[in-house]
Amino acid sequence: MKKTVMFIPALLLNVFLFAGGTKETPATGSKANTQKTIKIGIAKIVTHPALDEVERGTVDYIKQAGFNPVYDMQNANGDVNTAAQIASQYKQEKVDVAVAIATPIAIAFANSIKNIPVVFGTVTDPIGAGLVSTYDHGEGNVTGMCDANPTEQQITLFREITGIKTLGYIYTSKEASSVSTLKQIEAVCTKLGLKLEVQTIQSSSEVKQAAETMVNRCDGIYLSTDNTLFSALPALVDVFNRAKKPIFSIDLTTAKNGGCFMAHGFNWYKTGLATGEVVVRILKGEKPAQIPVRFMTKNDDFELLFDLDQAKSCGITIPQKYLDQANYLIENRKLTTKK
Amino acid sequence: MIQGILIEGLIYGIMVLGVFMEFRILNFCDMTVDGSFPMGACILAACLTAGLPPLFALLLAFAGGLIAGVITSLIYTRLRIPDLLAGILTMTMLYSVNLRIMSNKANVSFLKIPTVFSGITKYMETAVPQISSDWGLVLFLILTVAVLKGILDLFFHTDFGLTMGALGANEQMVVSQGVNPQTVRMIGICLGNGLAALSGAFAAMYNGFADVGSGTGVVVSGLASLMLGEFVLRSNHIGLQTLRVLIGSAIYRGLMFFGRSYGYKVGLTSNDLKLITGLLIILCLALSNVNLFTFIKEHTTRPPKSGCCKTGAGDVS
Numbered sequence: 001m002k003k004t005v006m007f008i009p010a011l012l013l014n015v016f017l018f019a020g021g022t023k024e025t026p027a028t029g030s031k032a033n034t035q036k037t038i039k040i041g042i043a044k045i046v047t048h049p050a051l052d053e054v055e056r057g058t059v060d061y062i063k064q065a066g067f068n069p070v071y072d073m074q075n076a077n078g079d080v081n082t083a084a085q086i087a088s089q090y091k092q093e094k095v096d097v098a099v100a101i102a103t104p105i106a107i108a109f110a111n112s113i114k115n116i117p118v119v120f121g122t123v124t125d126p127i128g129a130g131l132v133s134t135y136d137h138g139e140g141n142v143t144g145m146c147d148a149n150p151t152e153q154q155i156t157l158f159r160e161i162t163g164i165k166t167l168g169y170i171y172t173s174k175e176a177s178s179v180s181t182l183k184q185i186e187a188v189c190t191k192l193g194l195k196l197e198v199q200t201i202q203s204s205s206e207v208k209q210a211a212e213t214m215v216n217r218c219d220g221i222y223l224s225t226d227n228t229l230f231s232a233l234p235a236l237v238d239v240f241n242r243a244k245k246p247i248f249s250i251d252l253t254t255a256k257n258g259g260c261f262m263a264h265g266f267n268w269y270k271t272g273l274a275t276g277e278v279v280v281r282i283l284k285g286e287k288p289a290q291i292p293v294r295f296m297t298k299n300d301d302f303e304l305l306f307d308l309d310q311a312k313s314c315g316i317t318i319p320q321k322y323l324d325q326a327n328y329l330i331e332n333r334k335l336t337t338k339k
Numbered sequence: 340m341i342q343g344i345l346i347e348g349l350i351y352g353i354m355v356l357g358v359f360m361e362f363r364i365l366n367f368c369d370m371t372v373d374g375s376f377p378m379g380a381c382i383l384a385a386c387l388t389a390g391l392p393p394l395f396a397l398l399l400a401f402a403g404g405l406i407a408g409v410i411t412s413l414i415y416t417r418l419r420i421p422d423l424l425a426g427i428l429t430m431t432m433l434y435s436v437n438l439r440i441m442s443n444k445a446n447v448s449f450l451k452i453p454t455v456f457s458g459i460t461k462y463m464e465t466a467v468p469q470i471s472s473d474w475g476l477v478l479f480l481i482l483t484v485a486v487l488k489g490i491l492d493l494f495f496h497t498d499f500g501l502t503m504g505a506l507g508a509n510e511q512m513v514v515s516q517g518v519n520p521q522t523v524r525m526i527g528i529c530l531g532n533g534l535a536a537l538s539g540a541f542a543a544m545y546n547g548f549a550d551v552g553s554g555t556g557v558v559v560s561g562l563a564s565l566m567l568g569e570f571v572l573r574s575n576h577i578g579l580q581t582l583r584v585l586i587g588s589a590i591y592r593g594l595m596f597f598g599r600s601y602g603y604k605v606g607l608t609s610n611d612l613k614l615i616t617g618l619l620i621i622l623c624l625a626l627s628n629v630n631l632f633t634f635i636k637e638h639t640t641r642p643p644k645s646g647c648c649k650t651g652a653g654d655v656s
Binding site: 075077078079083086104107108111128130178179 | 438
């Protein structure tokens with residue numbers, strides 16, 4: 001990856017030299033700006049299917065917009081202490097835009113990078129993390145994309161279809177986004193008159209145990225953005241399927257494997273595109289302080305999935321209007337894409 | 340980049356000083372550091388969000404580390420649980436404690452809260468805008484770490500410090516001097532963890548957040564730094580030994596920076612960094628001729644009932 005991206009500017013440089021140095025370089029993108037090589041740093045907290053998709057989406061959007069930058073992809077390997085190290089490397093390399101995927105990286109970047117635009121991607125609570133003071137515009141050199149799920153809408157939908165009275169929620173105590181989602185869920189449950197049961201885990205090896213404890217205490221479980229939990233999803237699915245209780249997941253990618261009664265959430269690739277959108281606005285000359293925090297609000301940002309096998313086993317009838325809205329249906333263990 | 344290496348080298352150097360006290364001076368394999376390091380960060384976060392002055396917060400963080408040390412040494416001496424396991428137990432318990440300290444939040448951001456570091460950065464930006472504000476941090480850390488190192492060196496020259504030095508090498512000698520080795524060891528473990536917690540608090544200020552997950556791999560990085568230092572500078576003099584701890588820490592951070600920045604030239608990505616770290620430690624161990632089997636055996640056997648040689652065969656009941 002690194003080698004290929006380093007190769008492109010080298011190639012362009014060669015073309016430039018051989019063309020005599022006066023003509024404009026023929027570029028791959030039509031509007032490509034090749035007078036000055038743009039350098040973009042993208043750092044994520046850990047290698048993870050969802051975060052990799054975000055990274056891919058960001059890169060693709062920038063490419064589609066006609067830019068052809070050099071990338072410095074970094075990865076903190078799950079060790080939050082290295083976030084500051086990556087920030088200082090980007091400062092030294094003088095990247096044009098530093099993209100931070102996940103909250104700890106975003107905070108470390110905002111903390112130490114002061115004169116390079118910082119774009120955060122997939123931060124669930126940017127105000128709580130102190131990255132911005134308002135969603136209307138960025139703050140100083142920082143702006144980005146918020147991946148908060150419409151919790152209220154999702155839980156209302158889940159209750160409407162399944163008729164649950166007690167909602168279960170399992171989350172990892174060391175993931176900031178899950179902790180901030182808990183507060184929203186608590187508020188929504190009080191509003192809807194649902195009882196809430198909560199279990200916390202510390203590592204993916206505890207998921208099975210937490211699920212076993214949870215399954216008898218709730219009618220259905222809500223899974224929010226939680227990297228640790230999703231890496232052990234099969235364990236939870238197994239427990240809930242045997243107990244014939246529905247699972248609501250916000251992650252489409254894992255839900256496509258079957259086992260989750262329903263899934264409603266955004267495609268991680270599209271959140272990457274949204275992050276890329278913010279980056280491109282900066283590359284085109286806008287100041288981060290003027291760019292509002294991008295939310296996933298468009299209807300086509302979201303996808304809906306139903307597992308009809310699970311619906312049958314849980315004895316739930318899904319209203320036809322929701323079935324019509326679904327992007328994916330799983331029937332007899334086979335996934336069909338409708339839209 | 341050089342500022343980054345120096346800042347990180349010094350911040351984590353404080354933790355490596357703690358690791359040095361426990362692993363080298365006391366010959367005590369203490370994994371508590373993986374828990375006391377984030378504990379320092381968490382205490383700092385809790386204090387700062389409560390509006391306490393930053394310096395007081397740092398002192399409390401140090402005190403928190405001391406308490407963690409007391410727990411580990413009590414588990415070791417009173418319950419006679421092997422040092423490696425005692426440390427792992429405290430570290431595990433500290434995870435929950437740390438979450439409580441931060442009111443069950445996983446990550447507390449300091450972007451809107453003034454810290455010692457953000458104060459220095461702001462001052463540097465207004466007073467000397469032509470120099471990178473990082474140099475202000477470097478200067479502050481050099482002064483802080485120099486004071487800490489000075490105090491430690493003085494401590495090791497006192498009678499008590501010398502006894503502590505003797506304890507790791509020959510426990511029987513300490514006993515025959517009429518000193519209770521358990522007390523000496525406890526104080527050493529406390530200081531080591533206090534230093535780790537202080538280092539965690541500094542790291543949190545530098546990162547801009549406190550995170551409960553920040554303790555992962557801290558002991559390993561500390562040991563690697565320690566061994567790199569020992570590899571570079573061979574000496575029996577305590578002043579040089581503490582100095583080489585700091586040098587080792589800077590080298591370790593420098594290597595990490597280097598791997599991250601230039602690793603791609605030999606086809607290494609940032610995903611391979613952990614492998615490099617591991618290989619580095621193995622290399623250092625191999626070069627410094629540590630016998631791995633005796634090392635593991637020594638730290639997984641039950642400690643003696645009271646005041647006997649740790650490694651002495653036969654007197655372990």
